[in-house]
Amino acid sequence: MPVTSTTICFRNIRLLAQIESVAPVVVAKKENCALVVRDGKVVKTVKDSGIRAGQYDSVVDLKGRAVIPGFVDCHTHLVYGGDRKEEAEKRATGESYLEILKQGGGIHNTVEATRKSGEEELYQTARARMKRMIQLGTTAFEIKSGYGLDLETEKKMLRVGQSLRDKLKVPVNLTYLGAHAVPKGWEREEYLDWVIENLPAFRGLADAVDIFCEQDVFSVKDLRRLFLRAKLLGFHLRAHVEELSHQGGCYEAAKLGALSCDHLEHALPKDIRAMQLSGSVAVLLPGVTFFLGGEKIAPAHSFIDAGVPLALATDCNPGSSPTYNMQTILYLAAFLYRLSPDQALAAGTLGAARALERHKEFGGLLPGQRADFNVLKTDDYRDLFYYFGDNFVDKTYLAGEMIR
Amino acid sequence: MPVTSTTICFRNIRLLAQIESVAPVVVAKKENCALVVRDGKVVKTVKDSGIRAGQYDSVVDLKGRAVIPGFVDCHTHLVYGGDRKEEAEKRATGESYLEILKQGGGIHNTVEATRKSGEEELYQTARARMKRMIQLGTTAFEIKSGYGLDLETEKKMLRVGQSLRDKLKVPVNLTYLGAHAVPKGWEREEYLDWVIENLPAFRGLADAVDIFCEQDVFSVKDLRRLFLRAKLLGFHLRAHVEELSHQGGCYEAAKLGALSCDHLEHALPKDIRAMQLSGSVAVLLPGVTFFLGGEKIAPAHSFIDAGVPLALATDCNPGSSPTYNMQTILYLAAFLYRLSPDQALAAGTLGAARALERHKEFGGLLPGQRADFNVLKTDDYRDLFYYFGDNFVDKTYLAGEMIR
Numbered sequence: 023m024p025v026t027s028t029t030i031c032f033r034n035i036r037l038l039a040q041i042e043s044v045a046p047v048v049v050a051k052k053e054n055c056a057l058v059v060r061d062g063k064v065v066k067t068v069k070d071s072g073i074r075a076g077q078y079d080s081v082v083d084l085k086g087r088a089v090i091p092g093f094v095d096c097h098t099h100l101v102y103g104g105d106r107k108e109e110a111e112k113r114a115t116g117e118s119y120l121e122i123l124k125q126g127g128g129i130h131n132t133v134e135a136t137r138k139s140g141e142e143e144l145y146q147t148a149r150a151r152m153k154r155m156i157q158l159g160t161t162a163f164e165i166k167s168g169y170g171l172d173l174e175t176e177k178k179m180l181r182v183g184q185s186l187r188d189k190l191k192v193p194v195n196l197t198y199l200g201a202h203a204v205p206k207g208w209e210r211e212e213y214l215d216w217v218i219e220n221l222p223a224f225r226g227l228a229d230a231v232d233i234f235c236e237q238d239v240f241s242v243k244d245l246r247r248l249f250l251r252a253k254l255l256g257f258h259l260r261a262h263v264e265e266l267s268h269q270g271g272c273y274e275a276a277k278l279g280a281l282s283c284d285h286l287e288h289a290l291p292k293d294i295r296a297m298q299l300s301g302s303v304a305v306l307l308p309g310v311t312f313f314l315g316g317e318k319i320a321p322a323h324s325f326i327d328a329g330v331p332l333a334l335a336t337d338c339n340p341g342s343s344p345t346y347n348m349q350t351i352l353y354l355a356a357f358l359y360r361l362s363p364d365q366a367l368a369a370g371t372l373g374a375a376r377a378l379e380r381h382k383e384f385g386g387l388l389p390g391q392r393a394d395f396n397v398l399k400t401d402d403y404r405d406l407f408y409y410f411g412d413n414f415v416d417k418t419y420l421a422g423e424m425i426r
Numbered sequence: 427m428p429v430t431s432t433t434i435c436f437r438n439i440r441l442l443a444q445i446e447s448v449a450p451v452v453v454a455k456k457e458n459c460a461l462v463v464r465d466g467k468v469v470k471t472v473k474d475s476g477i478r479a480g481q482y483d484s485v486v487d488l489k490g491r492a493v494i495p496g497f498v499d500c501h502t503h504l505v506y507g508g509d510r511k512e513e514a515e516k517r518a519t520g521e522s523y524l525e526i527l528k529q530g531g532g533i534h535n536t537v538e539a540t541r542k543s544g545e546e547e548l549y550q551t552a553r554a555r556m557k558r559m560i561q562l563g564t565t566a567f568e569i570k571s572g573y574g575l576d577l578e579t580e581k582k583m584l585r586v587g588q589s590l591r592d593k594l595k596v597p598v599n600l601t602y603l604g605a606h607a608v609p610k611g612w613e614r615e616e617y618l619d620w621v622i623e624n625l626p627a628f629r630g631l632a633d634a635v636d637i638f639c640e641q642d643v644f645s646v647k648d649l650r651r652l653f654l655r656a657k658l659l660g661f662h663l664r665a666h667v668e669e670l671s672h673q674g675g676c677y678e679a680a681k682l683g684a685l686s687c688d689h690l691e692h693a694l695p696k697d698i699r700a701m702q703l704s705g706s707v708a709v710l711l712p713g714v715t716f717f718l719g720g721e722k723i724a725p726a727h728s729f730i731d732a733g734v735p736l737a738l739a740t741d742c743n744p745g746s747s748p749t750y751n752m753q754t755i756l757y758l759a760a761f762l763y764r765l766s767p768d769q770a771l772a773a774g775t776l777g778a779a780r781a782l783e784r785h786k787e788f789g790g791l792l793p794g795q796r797a798d799f800n801v802l803k804t805d806d807y808r809d810l811f812y813y814f815g816d817n818f819v820d821k822t823y824l825a826g827e828m829i830r
Contacts, residue, residue: 105812107806107808107809107812110808110811110812111766111767111808154816158816309814309815312761312814313761313814315761315764344812344813344814345813345814345815345816346813346815346816347815347816349815350814350815350816351815357716357717357719360719362515363515402511404511404514404515407514408509408511408514408748409748409749409750410713410716410717410748410749410754411713411749411750411751411753411754411755411815412558412562412749412750412751412754413817
């Protein structure tokens with residue numbers, strides 16, 4: 023039986039899409055426009071005035087509203103047990119993230135809670151988070167493991183990620199982050215050996231391997247050892263680098279061809295140069311800067327100036343950025359990094375898709391891409407930045423179908 | 427005919443109220459609790475388990491949700507014509523607020539747009555803003571004039587404020603801010619003379635007089651001249667002071683008994699000492715710090731330590747803080763000033779009511795106060811700060827009646 027093809031025309035929109043996220047950033051702005059979608063994918067945009075009756079299987083009138091690509095959240099840790107609200111209050115009185123970690127708090131609390139959680143419980147809490155994120159306009163995700171630090175729990179987290187992808191029917195990339203912290207009772211080197219030895223067990227479960235390279239956590243040498251092995255096994259590489267201090271992990275990760283270098287608050291010009299040469303994407307996480315109150319702001323404009331693709335993400339996690347809202351991330355980025363609305367929008371959509379190496383599939387509403395988009399409550403998408411703090415997503419479409 | 431008295435019991439709540447907003451800040455936390463409301467006012471709180479059938483005219487089960495006082499937005503300029511999105515983009519590329527003002531942009535654009543707007547048009551746009559603010563949990567307002575800078579428009583703005591109060595049935599305090607800027611075509615001194623001469627025309631329209639004391643705007647001497655006259659006429663005094671630079675306006679305003687000193691990014695210890703002695707409330711506006719990207723953060727903890735009551739507000743205005751959302755202001759305050767959730771909540775409710783000298787009437791859900799409150803989507807009000815960027819207000823009650 024032949025598959026029946028359906029063409030929908032979303033008419034009467036202000037389109038902010040067909041984005042180029044590498045400098046110079048381009049956001050095509052088309053008024054009185056219509057978006058033609060066939061079988062969940064963008065075919066083209068046409069002038070609204072040129073639409074004829076009967077030309078499409080259905081026509082949806084969006085009444086002059088602004089339409090932007092769905093947000094791509096390319097760095098999250100959204101599968102976790104427990105929460106860390108108490109710790110957030112401690113930090114309000116001046117204790118630092120690394121101090122709390124040294125005292126055996128911080129991530130270790132989450133590891134304990136995640137190990138204790140059953141797979142179904144983990145799935146249900148993560149599903150609730152992801153559903154809220156979708157309601158707020160996010161249409162594609164990356165999810166990392168890293169709160170198990172043992173074979174069983176790391177696999178459990180990634181299976182939860184797979185279930186979320188299969189059941190919520192949104193694109194999800196999974197990353198194995200065994201090297202997130204040294205678990206209690208282990209020596210650093212001994213634990214890293216274990217992570218490297220067991221990498222093959224995560225093939226098929228995750229498409230990328232990640233590491234937290236930081237003072238008192240994992241060293242640049244550790245990153246190099248892990249990445250050489252992961253690369254041989256066919257994993258993509260991602261790295262948490264230069265977040266709380268400069269260690270040199272970014273330079274090393276870029277040299278080894280990492281798909282993305284993430285955080286980067288302390289990145290130096292030579293690191294940016296290495297990323298420029300390797301084509302790595304700079305994933306900035308302004309929610310962390312905001313929530314942890316660090317003094318360093320990632321040099322966003324240096325990446326743009328160097329032609330390094332810029333991406334934004336929530337870093338959704340219980341310790342350093344529990345937010346679910348990419349809209350919040352976009353306006354935080356605009357203010358903290360002095361990005362224009364166009365730059366922030368490009369970084370939170372096509373730039374983030376690039377960090378997942380899925381920018382051919384989605385992120386810019388380009389012809390051939392999935393029709394994942396948000397219809398805003400306004401005709402001017404800059405309202406998201408101007409009237410900051412409000413929710414401007416009215417309806418979200420995944421592959422041309424409205425999900426709210 | 428005798429008035430029939432109605433008693434409602436809101437049961438099964440986690441109450442975060444009965445607040446003391448002067449240091450040490452106290453937010454009473456009561457679980458399994460019920461709030462008894464008679465004729466729109468709080469009578470008392472009782473244990474949930476002690477409620478008997480038939481004891482109240484009606485019982486509303488709030489299912490364990492957190493209940494907090496309605497937010498009090500004690501500093502807004504929400505009646506205005508036009509918007510200033512273009513200017514916001516200019517600032518993203520590095521132009522400062524005062525530079526734009528000197529070029530004849532900034533507030534002058536808003537003055538022109540506000541003068542041109544008809545009273546009905548001004549009312550409709552302000553009403554839409556205020557309704558959105560109420561939806562986001564704000565239940566009492568202060569509104570300033572100051573975008574007319576002539577008799578006709580200043581009065582028009584204040585009449586719009588009166589209409590909002592009368593028709594939306596929320597508490598609104600009105601402030602005459604003729605000394606907001608020197609209008610085009612006037613000399614500073616000549617204009618201030620005009621403002622002072624015409625003060626009597628604003629009796630009955632506004633209960634307070636305000637001034638923007640800043641380099642190249644109005645001087646400390648101007649503030650003194652205006653305030654001495656305003657005080658004689660029976661107006662409360664408020665002042666925009668020490669925002670972009672230190673001028674000494676705070677010290678002078680406090681000495682003259684100002685109800686509130688607002689902004690205060692550049693306040694010095696002697697200013698704080700003067701406020702401590704005068705009992706002035708420190709109104710902090712973190713949305714401005716965030717939106718304008720200034721380097722100075724108001725010394726919130728110094729006010730708390732000195733026993734100066736702290737208040738938070740949106741400063742809702744088109745040039746330096748267009749946000750409508752007190753929830754955003756609370757979490758911005760928590761992060762920028764390192765306030766605990768309790769301190770931020772107290773400052774955005776009873777502290778702000780104190781800045782309006784209406785803390786006997788509302789702000790803390792204390793017995794005898796109006797039953798203006800928010801039912802949150804969660805049982806833990808700290809979620810507002812932890813999962814920052816989401817909207818946690820589920821239902822808002824004004825004088826015991828649900829408005830959404």
